[in-house]
Structure formats: C-alpha cells, structure tokens
Amino acid sequence: MARELETLWRNRAGFLGDAPGDNDVALSTRIRLARNLTRFPFPIAADAGQLEEVRQQVRAAVAAASALGEAHFSLALEQLTPEEQELLFERRLVSRELLTRETGAGLELAADETLAIMVNEEDHLRLQALRPGFRLEEAYRELSALDDQLGSILEFAFHPRLGFLTCCPTNVGTGLRASVMLHLPGLVLSQQIKQVVAAIDKLNLAVRGAFGEGTDNRGNLFQISNQSTLGESEQQILERLSSVIATLIAKEIESREELLRLRKYELLDRVGRAFGLLRYSYRLTREEALTALSAVRLGVDLGMFRQLDLRLVNELFLAIQPAHLTRCAGVAVEPPERDVIRAGLIRERLKKITGA
C-alpha cells in the first residue's frame, strides 16, 4: 500500500489551498453530505459482514461512477499502517472516528484530494468536497454531481418529509455540513474575536479552531460551519453561511488595515519575529510553528515578503504535523527530536528567503 500512496503524499493537500486570485483570508472550503444505504443498519449497529458489504457496494458504485476520476484511491483502512492512517488524518481526509473503526472502514478518494468519501464512519457514506479559497458554490456543485451519480446506483435512505436519514439526528434532512477555514489574525490581535465568535454562535453557526478541538485557535485558523441540517434547503444553508463568511472576511480585512494604521510597528514586529523564528531556530514545537506560520501568512498577505508566497506557507502548515514530519525524516520521531526535525525542515524550506 505504501508505494501506491506515495503519489498521494506528494500531493498538495486539498484543505490548504492557495488558488491564485483568491482572497487571502479564506484558506479553504469544505462541504460534506451524510448518506446511508437502505437495508443496512447504521455502522454503529452493523456487524463486520454488513460493514464489509456496505464498503463493497460503495466501492463498486464509485468504480461505476465517473466523479472521482479513473485514478482514484479505494482504500480499506485496516490495510494501512498507523503512519499512513495519521497522514490521511493530518490531510483532513479521514476523521478520528473513522480511524477507530476496526473493520469495514474505507476511503474513496480522488487523486487530487478534492473529493472523498469516508465509508462506515458515523454514516455509511460521508461525501466530501474540498476546495481552496472561499468556494462554497463550486464545491457544492461538484459534490452534488457525485451525490447524484452515486444516488442513481445506490439506494440512499430518504424520507419524503424528513429528507436524508442519518445516524445522528443533527444531520437528518440535507445531511449537509459546509465549512470555510478562515485565517483571522487581525480579529485576534485587535481582540475582536470573542465578540465575533459570540455573534456567530447566535446565528446558529459553529466556530472551531482548525487544529485540535474546541476553541483552540493555534495558527489563528478558524472553521466556520452550519449547525443545522433541517428546515432549510441546501441552497439556503449555503447562502446563509456564505453571507456570514463574506462579512467576516470584510471585518478581518478592516481590522488589518486598522492595525497597520494604528499599530504598524507592533504588527511588522510580530511578523518579523515570527519569520526570524522559523528561519533560524533549531527546535520548534508544533504550537510555536503554527503561531509563527500564522503571523508570516499575515505578513505575506500584507505584502511584507517579496520572495515568499502563500503556497509555501500553506505547505508548511501541513508539513510540520507529526506524521508528515515522520514521513519526511524517514523514521518515527518522538517529541524532543521531532522539534529538531521540524525546525530543520522549516529552515531548509525558508533558507533562500532572505528579506522581509
């Protein structure tokens, strides 16, 4: 399996996009649809034989459909090494929940990582589209095409009044969850972020830190997503989310401009120090690296770096994660050495960039 997946690890990860011309604030857009097959119990209640049967049916349907492309991956997770599983997790292609299922867990994956299906996670199918930047419509169009193709082959559990049936009641209806990952250092630095998070909560949307759980916001990356799947059409959900995201982006840009006006040297200093840390340190924890990368990303957005582009910064956000570092080092590395390898990797990638 390792050799087959090598092409995947060499990919840019879909979740950290940098489509040219895109807004700097929005990193990526992700939408998922929860679907289940009739005649099978939900994964939580299914036995090994039923899970395997579901996985086979999904695999056959994907092979027959064209949406994932010919060169797609069709993975049985129990055949992967723990390292390969972690790499998929760090690339946001599988969830912790999928990884903990002992048998029957699968992943159908387009070679460019923009479309994926988790099989036998909480639901039989979790269809996902990932796009760089702020592209809800485009992502939904693509995901919807995949959904239509699979729905014509497989029999999805659907209730005329409730909509799509899902394992957890919070997903019943559209089964749709859309999220946009935003980089909000301006709102964090100007201490407006708490207020913003509270406002988003009231709109029945969710905010999560991009790394780790809960309100953790290392890297100043935030995922904004819809909470409810019932009572609104797919289009209504996306439009409501879209309008909030657009407002947030405008607020972030406004706060950056104000910071540049009122606290210019503080801002330059923060970015400069972060770059100096990444460029010259010999030991870096993941937290330090994320925080510094966030500041440098802001610097790139503000035009402080001539030689540095978002592409490289985004690659580093991924490359410094533990499993990616281990792959890069060629041997399993544990925390104290990992920090040394992390710093070495970043120094190497930044060594040609001299000026701020």
Place this chain on the structure above:
Amino acid sequence: MARELETLWRNRAGFLGDAPGDNDVALSTRIRLARNLTRFPFPIAADAGQLEEVRQQVRAAVAAASALGEAHFSLALEQLTPEEQELLFERRLVSRELLTRETGAGLELAADETLAIMVNEEDHLRLQALRPGFRLEEAYRELSALDDQLGSILEFAFHPRLGFLTCCPTNVGTGLRASVMLHLPGLVLSQQIKQVVAAIDKLNLAVRGAFGEGTDNRGNLFQISNQSTLGESEQQILERLSSVIATLIAKEIESREELLRLRKYELLDRVGRAFGLLRYSYRLTREEALTALSAVRLGVDLGMFRQLDLRLVNELFLAIQPAHLTRCAGVAVEPPERDVIRAGLIRERLKKITGA
C-alpha cells in the same frame, strides 16, 4: 564642539575590542590609576577655582607629554551637550560621577580611545588604559608610561609608606584598578555562574555586570576586577587577577564544549533564535538586544556564522545604546520610537548576513 567630536564617534570604541587572534571570551582589558595633586584639596572639597586650576595643570602636562599623542582631545565637560556627554559615557570614557560635577570636570583622551584621563572625578586624575582582549601587561605598560610622564611634570600626592594618596581610602596605595570584561554565556547557561561569582568574591576580586549596576548581567558580560590597592605591588595585583581570568576563560570554554556535547540543539536553537530576532524584528528593547547579541556572539565563537564576525557584533553592542542610537537617528528619540530605531539599525547592519 560637535564637529570636533565627530571623528571620535566614528571610532571603534576602545572597550569592545576584537583584536584578531585574541581569545573570544575576553572582550577588553581596562586599567586605571588614581592620582592626586599636592597642594589642592580632593575634588569633593575643592572650590570652582581650584578645580579649574587642576584642570589647567593637567591639560598643560598632557600637552607637554607625548603619551596621549598629538591629536588627543582635551575636553571641558561643561562645554559638551548632554548628548555628547552620554556618548562618552556609553563609550566608557567617563563615569556618571564625572558627568554630575558641574564645573571643572575634564577629559583628556587619545584619539583612538585607548588612553584617557578623567580630571576631577573622585580624584584629580583617573588615568585609564583600554585594550581589546585580555591584555593586562600591555595595558599596564602603556598606562605606566603615561603615569611616569605626567608624574615628572605634576607633583602627585605620595606617602612613602602608604603609597599614592586618594580621596577614597579603598584606592590608597597603588591607586590601581584593573578589570577584564568577559563574555560568559557558557557558565550562565550551564548554571555555574553563581558558584563562579562566589569563588571570585572569596579571592577578594569583584564581579560586575557590564551594563548597569550590581549583579545585572545583561548580555552575559562580566567585569572582573581587583578590590584592594594596598599591601600588594602593581605586579602582584595584575598577576593575581591574570591568573583568575585565565582560569575563568578555561572554565568558560570547557562549559561551552560540554554544552555543545550534551545540549547541542538547545545551544544552536538559542543562537539561531537570537539571530532571527535581531535580523527580522521591528521593535527591540535594549535588554532584548543585549541578550540576543550575547547569544549571537557565542554563535560566532562557536563557528556557526560564516558571514558574521565579532567586529560587527561588538559594534552593535555599542550602537544600540540610547545616545548612540539618537546620534544615528539624527534626532532625540524616546523609548517607544527608540525600540523601532534600534531594531531598524540592527536589521540594516545584518541584512547581508543570511546564513547561520
């Protein structure tokens, strides 16, 4: 006066030397001799007329002697601007005590800053020799020649049993205080410095931080000097100090080697981060700059920088002081802006140095 002194500010300062081939640990050597004229009360008890008379006599004697060179400066401190006074202080050519004297304070100074005489400080004359590196003998030879020349012209207060008479009893006898400035980051990092300071105390030698008072050791710079001036000859004082300094240098080098062996990445990381901070920050306090310069100096000593030499690091130790910064900026700058200017100056000086 400003124009005449311009040539002085452009000098390298004598107290931060970098004579090639010298030991990295010892930055500079300084010796001073306290001398007083017969027939005049000590400055503390002298009136303005007497102070002026002393200054004139010293000036005339220096002009007649050859030791300070033809192009020496002969300064009446009350004719200098406060900025010029501060510059002299930061270059370690005058003391705070001399600057607070309202009339009669003078400075006779060799153009290269290696020899100087403070006039009407605590004593009528404080002869000083400054040399880069660890050069007690050479400094004493030079200072002694100046002392002999002046002593043949002026009548120094001398008691056949006690030796040279001085205002403060702690200087009676030789009137000699010799000090060597050492850079001891290895002993600080390996937490041996407290022990070392205690041992030096027991030997009746004094340890002071190079910047500020007392035990403050910003920049990991320490001045080691003799405490007593009575009961030992000049040669005995210098030999005793010399042997302790040699031991300290050996201990420092040993501790660096041990750190490199046992805590290599911690050491590299400390140096790298310090360099990154100096190279890319936009606001730097004096404390941060001193600490970072100390770490970078250690890195230069350890051979981490191909493009960076001690000369530049030593220049920066001086250039980041408030009065030197103000001179550099061309206008008086106060703390918040001063930190911005300090960081800008350091960035500018280091901008061509890319690799660690």
